[in-house]
Amino acid sequence: xxxxxxxxxxxxxxxxxxxxxxxxxxxxxxxxxxxxxxxxxxxxxxxxxxxxxxxxxxxxxxxxxxxxxxxxxxxxxxxxxxxxxxxxxxxxxxxxxxxxxxxxxxxxxxxxxxxxxxxxxxxxxxxxxxxxxxxxxxxxxxxxxxxxxxxxxxxxxxxxxxxxxxxxxxxxxxxxxxxxxxxxxxxxxxxxxxxxxxxxxxxxxxxxxxxxxxxxxxxxxxxxxxxxxxxxxxxxxxxxxxxxxxxxxxxxxxxxxxxxxxxxxxxxxxxxxxxxxxxxxxxxxxxxxxxxxxxxxxxxxxxxxxxxxxxx
Amino acid sequence: xxxxxxxxxxxxxxxxxxxxxxxxxxxxxxxxxxxxxxxxxxxxxxxxxxxxxxxxxxxxxxxxxxxxxxxxxxxxxxxxxxxxxxxxxxxxxxxxxxxxxxxxxxxxxxxxxxxxxxxxxxxxxxxxxxxxxxxxxxxxxxxxxxxxxxxxxxxxxxxxxxxxxxxxxxxxxxxxxxxxxxxxxxxxxxxxxxxxxxxxxxxxxxxxxxxxxxxxxxxxxxxxxxxxxxxxxxxxxxxxxxxxxxxxxxxx
Amino acid sequence: xxxxxxxxxxxxxxxxxxxxxxxxxxxxxxxxxxxxxxxxxxxxxxxxxxxxxxxxxxxxxxxxxxxxxxxxxxxxxxxxxxxxxxxxxxxxxxxxxxxxxxxxxxxxxxxxxxxxxxxxxxxxxxxxxxxxxxxxxxxxxxxxxxxxxxxxxxxxxxxxxxxxxxxxxxxxxxxxxxxxxxxxxxxxxxxxxxxxxxxxxxxxxxxxxxxxxxxxxxxxxxxxxxxxxxxxxxxxxxxxxxxxxxxxxxxxxxxxxxxxxxxxxxxxxxxxxxxxxxxxxxx
Ligand SMILES: Nc1ncnc2c1ncn2[C@@H]1O[C@H](COP(=O)(O)OP(=O)(O)OP(=O)(O)O)[C@@H](O)[C@H]1O
Ligand SMILES: Nc1ncnc2c1ncn2[C@@H]1O[C@H](COP(=O)(O)OP(=O)(O)OP(=O)(O)O)[C@@H](O)[C@H]1O
Ligand SMILES: [Mg+2]
Ligand SMILES: [Mg+2]
Numbered sequence: 001x002x003x004x005x006x007x008x009x010x011x012x013x014x015x016x017x018x019x020x021x022x023x024x025x026x027x028x029x030x031x032x033x034x035x036x037x038x039x040x041x042x043x044x045x046x047x048x049x050x051x052x053x054x055x056x057x058x059x060x061x062x063x064x065x066x067x068x069x070x071x072x073x074x075x076x077x078x079x080x081x082x083x084x085x086x087x088x089x090x091x092x093x094x095x096x097x098x099x100x101x102x103x104x105x106x107x108x109x110x111x112x113x114x115x116x117x118x119x120x121x122x123x124x125x126x127x128x129x130x131x132x133x134x135x136x137x138x139x140x141x142x143x144x145x146x147x148x149x150x151x152x153x154x155x156x157x158x159x160x161x162x163x164x165x166x167x168x169x170x171x172x173x174x175x176x177x178x179x180x181x182x183x184x185x186x187x188x189x190x191x192x193x194x195x196x197x198x199x200x201x202x203x204x205x206x207x208x209x210x211x212x213x214x215x216x217x218x219x220x221x222x223x224x225x226x227x228x229x230x231x232x233x234x235x236x237x238x239x240x241x242x243x244x245x246x247x248x249x250x251x252x253x254x255x256x257x258x259x260x261x262x263x264x265x266x267x268x269x270x271x272x273x274x275x276x277x278x279x280x281x282x283x284x285x286x287x288x289x290x291x292x293x294x295x296x297x298x299x300x301x302x303x304x305x306x307x308x309x310x311x312x
Numbered sequence: 313x314x315x316x317x318x319x320x321x322x323x324x325x326x327x328x329x330x331x332x333x334x335x336x337x338x339x340x341x342x343x344x345x346x347x348x349x350x351x352x353x354x355x356x357x358x359x360x361x362x363x364x365x366x367x368x369x370x371x372x373x374x375x376x377x378x379x380x381x382x383x384x385x386x387x388x389x390x391x392x393x394x395x396x397x398x399x400x401x402x403x404x405x406x407x408x409x410x411x412x413x414x415x416x417x418x419x420x421x422x423x424x425x426x427x428x429x430x431x432x433x434x435x436x437x438x439x440x441x442x443x444x445x446x447x448x449x450x451x452x453x454x455x456x457x458x459x460x461x462x463x464x465x466x467x468x469x470x471x472x473x474x475x476x477x478x479x480x481x482x483x484x485x486x487x488x489x490x491x492x493x494x495x496x497x498x499x500x501x502x503x504x505x506x507x508x509x510x511x512x513x514x515x516x517x518x519x520x521x522x523x524x525x526x527x528x529x530x531x532x533x534x535x536x537x538x539x540x541x542x543x544x545x546x547x548x549x550x551x552x553x554x555x556x557x558x559x560x561x562x563x564x
Numbered sequence: 565x566x567x568x569x570x571x572x573x574x575x576x577x578x579x580x581x582x583x584x585x586x587x588x589x590x591x592x593x594x595x596x597x598x599x600x601x602x603x604x605x606x607x608x609x610x611x612x613x614x615x616x617x618x619x620x621x622x623x624x625x626x627x628x629x630x631x632x633x634x635x636x637x638x639x640x641x642x643x644x645x646x647x648x649x650x651x652x653x654x655x656x657x658x659x660x661x662x663x664x665x666x667x668x669x670x671x672x673x674x675x676x677x678x679x680x681x682x683x684x685x686x687x688x689x690x691x692x693x694x695x696x697x698x699x700x701x702x703x704x705x706x707x708x709x710x711x712x713x714x715x716x717x718x719x720x721x722x723x724x725x726x727x728x729x730x731x732x733x734x735x736x737x738x739x740x741x742x743x744x745x746x747x748x749x750x751x752x753x754x755x756x757x758x759x760x761x762x763x764x765x766x767x768x769x770x771x772x773x774x775x776x777x778x779x780x781x782x783x784x785x786x787x788x789x790x791x792x793x794x795x796x797x798x799x800x801x802x803x804x805x806x807x808x809x810x811x812x813x814x815x816x817x818x819x820x821x822x823x824x825x826x827x828x829x830x831x832x833x834x835x836x837x838x839x840x841x842x843x844x845x846x847x
C-alpha cells in the first residue's frame with residue numbers, strides 16, 4: 001500500500017513539474033503548461049470555482065436530462081395541476097397543465113445552453129472581426145463600420161431583438177440570431193479600442209518588417225491580444241444573454257410552448273403568480289443562479305486572462 | 313559599392329497645422345560592409361530615417377536606394393530579406409503573448425525557410441541565449457535578453473543590412489558590452505552593413521567608422537570617428553554635442 | 565532631518581518556484597542631495613524606488629523596519645494618505661515613459677490633468693504646461709500638446725514624463741533612468757533643471773541610472789546595487805576609485821571615446837558578491 005502511495009505522489013509531482021517548468025522543451029508542453037497555470041490561478045478564486053461548478057453541473061444536467069428528469073417534461077396530467085412544492089412525485093411542484101416543473105427545468109437547461117453557446121460563438125466573433133478590421137484599416141473603412149456599429153448600439157437591445165424576431169418570425173433559432181445581432185456591437189467597440197492602441201506598437205511594425213500582410217497581422221497578432229478581454233466580457237454578458245432569451249420567451253417570441261424554455265415557463269406561470277407563486281419563481285430562480293454563475297466565473301477569468309486589471 | 317544611398321529625403325507626418333517635417337533634405341551613403349552612425353538631438357528624425365528606409369512611414373519624398381536599386385512606396389518580401397531593423401525599445405518590440413519560439417518561427421516561416429527548428433536553435437546560440445529561453449515569454453526576460461531576441465529576429469532572414477535604433481540605450485553597461493561584442497562578431501563573420509543610431513558617442517565611437525550628426529531633421533555634419541575622437545568639427549551644434557559628451561559639469 | 569529614511573527594506577515576489585527577493589535588506593537615507601543608485605539590470609533599483617511610493621504591484625510584498633518620509637512612516641499610512649504623498653511630496657519618473665502615458669489621450673490633456681490635480685484649478689494650466697515643455701527643451705510645444713504618445717520620439721516621451729513629474733513641486737523626486745533616451749545636450753539641460761531644484765529649492769533626488777559616468781559627475785553619493793543588495797556606497801566623484809570587483813567590472817565594460825578597444829570587457833559575476841549583508845547607505 002505504502003509503495004503505491006510513494007509512486008503515486010512521485011507521478012503527480014512529475015506531472016506538476018513538467019507543467020510548471022520555466023523552461024518547457026516543446027511547443028506542446030509550453031502551451032499545456034500555460035493552460036495549467038491559468039487553471040491554478042482560477043482555482044485559487046473560490047467564487048469563480050463556485051460559479052464554474054454550477055455551470056459544470058448545468059452541462060451535466062443537460063447531457064443526462066433523460067436519465068435525471070423524473071418525468072416526461074411534456075406529459076400533462078390535468079389531475080395534478082398546480083401542485084405546491086414538495087408534493088408527492090413533484091418536488092418543485094407542477095404547472096397549470098400538471099407538468100413536472102423539475103423535469104421541465106432539467107430539459108430547459110439544454111435550451112439555455114444551446115442559446116448561450118450559439119450566441120457566445122456568433123456575437124464575439126462578429127464583433128472581433130468588425131472591430132479589428134475597422135481599427136487596423138482606419139480611414140473610411142473604420143468610419144463606415146463604426147457608424148453601423150453606432151446605429152446598432154443606439155437601440156435598446158430587447159427592442160432591437162424584438163424587431164428582428166418580428167421580421168424573422170418567432171422561434172428559438174430566430175431568437176438566437178436576433179440576440180447575436182444585437183449583442184456584437186459592444187464587442188466591436190472593445191476590439192477596435194484595443195486595436196487602436198496595438199496597431200502602432202513596435203512589435204506590429206516588427207512583423208511588417210518580416211513581410212507579414214494585414215490579414216496575418218490581424219488574426220495572428222491583434223486577435224490574441226483582444227480575445228482575452230472579449231472572453232471576460234462575454235462571460236460577464238452571459239447573464240444578460242440568458243435574460244434576453246428568457247425575455248423573448250416571456251413575450252412569446254422566443255421558444256414556443258410547450259418547449260420548457262425557462263423564460264417561456266415564467267411567462268406561462270405569471271398568470272398564477274399570486275396564488276401559485278412557485279410556477280413562475282422556480283424557472284426565475286434557475287435563470288438567476290445560472291446568470292450569477294457566469295458572472296462569478298467571468299470575474300475569475302479576468303484575473304487569469306488579464307492580470308493587469310485584477311482587483312479593480 | 314554603396315549598400316544604402318539616400319538623397320534629398322523628406323519625411324513628414326500629419327497635415328495642416330499639425331504637419332511636422334520630421335526629416336528635411338537628408339542625403340548620405342553607406343558603403344557595403346561599413347558601419348555608419350547617426351547621432352544628434354532627440355527628436356531630430358534619426359528613428360524616422362530608419363523607418364522610412366524600411367517602409368514604415370506613409371509620406372516621404374526623395375530617393376532611397378538599397379544596393380543600387382531605388383525603393384518605391386511598397387516593399388517586397390525580397391527587400392526584407394536584405395534589410396532588417398532592431399527597434400529602439402526592447403520593451404515594446406516583442407509581442408507580449410508570443411514566446412521566443414513563436415517570434416523566431418514566424419519570421420523564419422515568412423521568409424520561406426524549411427528547417428525552422430534547427431534555425432531557431434542556431435539563432436538563439438548566435439545571440440548568446442541558450443535553448444532554455446526558447447519557450448519563454450517576453451515578461452520572463454530581462455531587457456537585455458529581450459533585445460537579443462529582437463536581434464535574433466532581425467538576423468532570421470539572413471539580411472545584409474541591419475538598421476539598429478539605439479540597440480543598447482535601455483540596457484545596463486554590462487549587457488551593453490555583451491550586445492556590442494555580439495554585433496561586432498556578427499559583422500566580422502557575415503560581412504554585415506550597419507546603420508546605428510545612438511546618443512552615446514562612445515558607443516558610436518566603438519562601433520562605427522563614419523557618422524552623421526543630425527539636428528531638427530537635417531544632417532548638419534558628416535565626419536569620421538577619428539575626427540569625432542579628436543573633437544575636430546566645423547559645425548557649432550556638433551561642437552556643443554561633443555563637448556557635452558565629455559561629461560556633465562555642475563553650475564557653480 | 566533627512567527627507568527619506570529607509571531601514572531594512574525587502575521586496576518579495578512569490579513565484580511558481582518559490583519566493584524571489586528582488587530587494588534584500590536595503591537601508592539608506594536621503595537628505596537634500598542627489599543620491600545615485602547604479603547597478604546592473606535586475607539588481608532591484610526600480611523596485612527600491614517603487615517601494616518608497618508603495619507602488620509594488622501585487623503579489624509583490626514590501627517589508628521594512630520603517631520607510632519614513634519627512635518623519636512619517638509610509639508603511640503605516642492608508643492608501644488615501646499614500647495618494648497625497650505620491651502627488652504632493654514624492655514624484656517618480658518611471659523607467660518606461662511611453663508605457664506610463666495613456667496611449668489614447670493627447671499629451672497636452674495628460675499634462676493639464678496632472679497640473680489640475682496638483683494645483684486644484686485649471687487656471688493657466690495651459691500656459692504652465694507650455695512652459696514646462698519648453699523647460700525640458702521640447703521644440704514645438706504647441707504641436708506636442710495636440711499629439712498622442714505614439715507620435716513622440718523616444719526622448720520626447722521621456723521628457724514629457726519629466727515635465728509631468730515636476731509639476732506638483734515635490735520635496736523628493738525619484739527619477740528612474742530619466743535620461744536614458746536623451747542625447748547628451750538635451751540630457752545636460754534636463755539635468756540642470758533637476759540640479760536647480762536640489763540646490764535652490766532643497767529637493768531630494770534619487771537618481772537611478774546605469775550610466776556610471778553620468779552618476780559620477782551629477783550626483784553627490786552613490787549606492788551600488790547587486791542582486792537586491794547595496795554592495796558598496798561612496799562619494800559620487802570617487803566612483804572611479806571604487807574597490808568592489810563588481811563596481812570595477814561595470815566601469816571596465818564601458819566603451820570609451822578616448823581609449824578605443826577592439827572588444828569590450830564583459831562582467832564576470834562572482835556568486836560571493838550576493839552573500840554579504842547590505843552596506844548602509846546613510847550619509
Ligand atoms: N508616428 C508619428 N506621427 C507623428 N509624428 C511623429 C511620428 N513618429 C515620429 N514623429 C515625429 O518625428 C520627429 C522625429 O522623431 P524620431 O523618432 O525620428 O526622433 P529621434 O531622432 O529618433 O529621437 P530620439 O533620439 O528621441 O528617439 C519628432 O518630432 C516626432 O514627434
Ligand atoms: N512581478 C514580478 N515577479 C517576479 N519577479 C519580478 C517581478 N517584477 C520584477 N521582478 C524581478 O525583480 C528584480 C528587480 O527588478 P528591478 O526592476 O528593480 O530591476 P532594475 O535594477 O530596475 O533593472 P533595470 O536596470 O533592468 O531596470 C528583477 O530580477 C526582476 O526579474
Ligand atoms: Mg528614436
Ligand atoms: Mg529598472
